[in-house]
Amino acid sequence: MEIDWSPLWLSLRVASLATVLAAAAGLYVAYWLAHREFRGRDVLDAVVTLPLVLPPTVLGYYLLVLLGRESILGRIYESVFGSPLVFTWQAAVVAAFMHSAPLMIKSTRAALESVESSYAMAARNLGAPEWRIFWRVTLPLARRSILAAAALSFARSLGDFGVTIMIAGNIPGRTQTVATAIYDAVEAGNGSLARTLVIVISLVAIAILTLANRLSPRQAST
Amino acid sequence: MIEARIKKRFTARPDAAAFALDIEFQAAAGVSVLFGPSGAGKTLTLDSIAGFAKPDEGRILIDDALMFDGAARVNLRPQERRCSYVFQNYALFPHMTLRQNLEFAAENRPRLERHRRVNEMLERFRLTEVAGKMPHELSGGQQQRCSIARALIVGPRLLLLDEPARGLDAPLRRELYQVLAQVRGEFATPILMVTHDVEECFAVGEEMMVIHDGRLVQTGAPRDVFAAPANLEVARLLGTFTVVPVEITALDPSRNTSKARFGDHDLQGPYYPGHLKGDRVWMCVPQSALRAQPLNGRLGANQVATRLVRTTERPRGLLVEFEGDLQVEMSRADFEPHRQVTDWAVEFPTANLRVLNK
Numbered sequence: 001m002e003i004d005w006s007p008l009w010l011s012l013r014v015a016s017l018a019t020v021l022a023a024a025a026g027l028y029v030a031y032w033l034a035h036r037e038f039r040g041r042d043v044l045d046a047v048v049t050l051p052l053v054l055p056p057t058v059l060g061y062y063l064l065v066l067l068g069r070e071s072i073l074g075r076i077y078e079s080v081f082g083s084p085l086v087f088t089w090q091a092a093v094v095a096a097f098m099h100s101a102p103l104m105i106k107s108t109r110a111a112l113e114s115v116e117s118s119y120a121m122a123a124r125n126l127g128a129p130e131w132r133i134f135w136r137v138t139l140p141l142a143r144r145s146i147l148a149a150a151a152l153s154f155a156r157s158l159g160d161f162g163v164t165i166m167i168a169g170n171i172p173g174r175t176q177t178v179a180t181a182i183y184d185a186v187e188a189g190n191g192s193l194a195r196t197l198v199i200v201i202s203l204v205a206i207a208i209l210t211l212a213n214r215l216s217p218r219q220a221s222t
Numbered sequence: 223m224i225e226a227r228i229k230k231r232f233t234a235r236p237d238a239a240a241f242a243l244d245i246e247f248q249a250a251a252g253v254s255v256l257f258g259p260s261g262a263g264k265t266l267t268l269d270s271i272a273g274f275a276k277p278d279e280g281r282i283l284i285d286d287a288l289m290f291d292g293a294a295r296v297n298l299r300p301q302e303r304r305c306s307y308v309f310q311n312y313a314l315f316p317h318m319t320l321r322q323n324l325e326f327a328a329e330n331r332p333r334l335e336r337h338r339r340v341n342e343m344l345e346r347f348r349l350t351e352v353a354g355k356m357p358h359e360l361s362g363g364q365q366q367r368c369s370i371a372r373a374l375i376v377g378p379r380l381l382l383l384d385e386p387a388r389g390l391d392a393p394l395r396r397e398l399y400q401v402l403a404q405v406r407g408e409f410a411t412p413i414l415m416v417t418h419d420v421e422e423c424f425a426v427g428e429e430m431m432v433i434h435d436g437r438l439v440q441t442g443a444p445r446d447v448f449a450a451p452a453n454l455e456v457a458r459l460l461g462t463f464t465v466v467p468v469e470i471t472a473l474d475p476s477r478n479t480s481k482a483r484f485g486d487h488d489l490q491g492p493y494y495p496g497h498l499k500g501d502r503v504w505m506c507v508p509q510s511a512l513r514a515q516p517l518n519g520r521l522g523a524n525q526v527a528t529r530l531v532r533t534t535e536r537p538r539g540l541l542v543e544f545e546g547d548l549q550v551e552m553s554r555a556d557f558e559p560h561r562q563v564t565d566w567a568v569e570f571p572t573a574n575l576r577v578l579n580k
Contacts, residue, residue: 121300121309122307122315123315124299125301126373126376127327127330128329132329136326141315
């Protein structure tokens with residue numbers, strides 16, 4: 001049987017991009033929450049956590065409203081890139097990002113907060129500005145935990161189904177990821193394809209989770 | 223020169239009692255020691271000076287530069303204070319070599335000067351050979367020297383040390399005192415150090431500030447503080463005095479004598495200016511000045527009859543405790559032959575009897 005591997009490559013590409021974006025967002029928000037005193041921190045924290053608890057369809061709906069061809073953001077995107085965002089593989093990246101960013105932001109924050117505070121105090125005391133402390137002291141010391149979080153976040157991006165199907169659809173060869181391809185295969189009664197994809201995606205996930213465990217400082221002997 | 227007036231209150235919480243820090247002091251160049259028991263507010267004072275804690279009110283000036291002024295709403299960030307803090311755990315950045323640790327501190331200097339200063343510091347603190355190692359590969363003494371070198375490389379107005387000798391064994395402690403003496407000799411930076419160790423005050427302190435329960439209770443050279451503790455709290459904190467309650471029964475300035483009643487006994491001491499007959503005060507005697515011997519017939523002058531309670535080993539000799547809260551320092555040779563004796567006479571030498579206000 002000839003297997004179309006394009007959903008797997010698309011999934012990996014989408015998850016990689018989504019993880020990079022989530023890591024950037026995680027660092028930014030975590031830095032912001034740690035260094036700025038502002039009202040509504042709790043609200044921001046809640047908003048950031050929201051995608052973890054809402055049904056994927058609700059998230060997908062919000063994104064459709066927010067990024068659809070009729071929306072302001074959608075029109076801006078279309079005028080810049082020449083084509084609409086929704087129902088493209090880029091939309092799948094947005095979906096995967098929404099799915100994994102909350103986890104990444106939360107873990108990044110926890111990782112940065114778990115760094116012994118006396119190092120930042122010492123750096124401050126030596127006259128280092130906050131951004132330099134962040135890049136040169138706190139972040140390197142939290143590096144392993146953040147990489148572990150990124151691996152987890154990658155695995156999670158790989159697993160999104162609901163948001164993807166809402167805003168990127170399930171177009172074979174264009175926006176079909178492993179998760180949606182499996183759904184299609186089952187629907188079409190193609191049991192062997194579904195089985196193969198299920199096994200492959202499970203193996204990839206196990207490999208990534210093992211990597212995350214190796215990276216997390218609890219496992220390391222440091 | 224440090225001039226500090228610091229007030230900070232903490233209301234009671236389930237895990238901590240209410241606490242109020244209210245101190246005012248000046249410290250000149252040299253080594254000043256903040257001495258007091260844990261929880262007295264020593265570290266909070268240091269943190270307020272470094273900018274890690276914000277006082278409720280007060281004013282902190284270092285060499286006429288304003289660090290904090292509650293009334294004028296001035297509160298410099300720790301970065302702007304140049305009050306280098308040597309942390310108890312050294313806080314050397316674990317992911318940087320020793321040289322990188324120093325370079326990080328000197329980062330805002332031009333490259334060539336930075337390089338020169340780092341090398342100079344490594345040389346001065348005997349760290350050149352281990353400059354490429356990570357902190358965890360260094361001995362305790364090297365880590366300590368590195369943390370002091372890193373603190374000094376920024377050219378601080380003031381060097382703050384938080385219990386630097388806590389948890390160090392005796393050789394490392396001696397090394398620390400030598401390094402501090404070196405800093406004192408080679409750098410003009412004044413040093414303010416926190417300790418709860420009496421011997422440390424003597425080893426390094428030129429000026430000693432005794433803090434108790436958030437208040438400054440006495441300042442002076444360590445020798446002077448030990449010679450004349452200002453009040454009961456200081457005498458108790460120093461731990462080398464026996465303090466007993468007495469009532470003054472006679473004062474005779476012309477013969478420079480006073481009489482004080484302790485329980486059933488009359489003690490003769492020097493004249494106590496500023497006190498009145500009938501005053502109830504504390505009498506404070508160095509434990510090493512008291513003389514104890516087995517009770518043998520009648521009591522002599524200034525002797526008190528008492529009974530043995532227990533003994534505690536000390537590095538030099540014994541601390542022998544008697545009823546009436548009398549602690550006497552004795553040599554083993556003096557005590558051992560009479561170990562079984564219960565009734566003792568303790569003599570209060572007239573010249574060493576000081577009184578403290580109640």
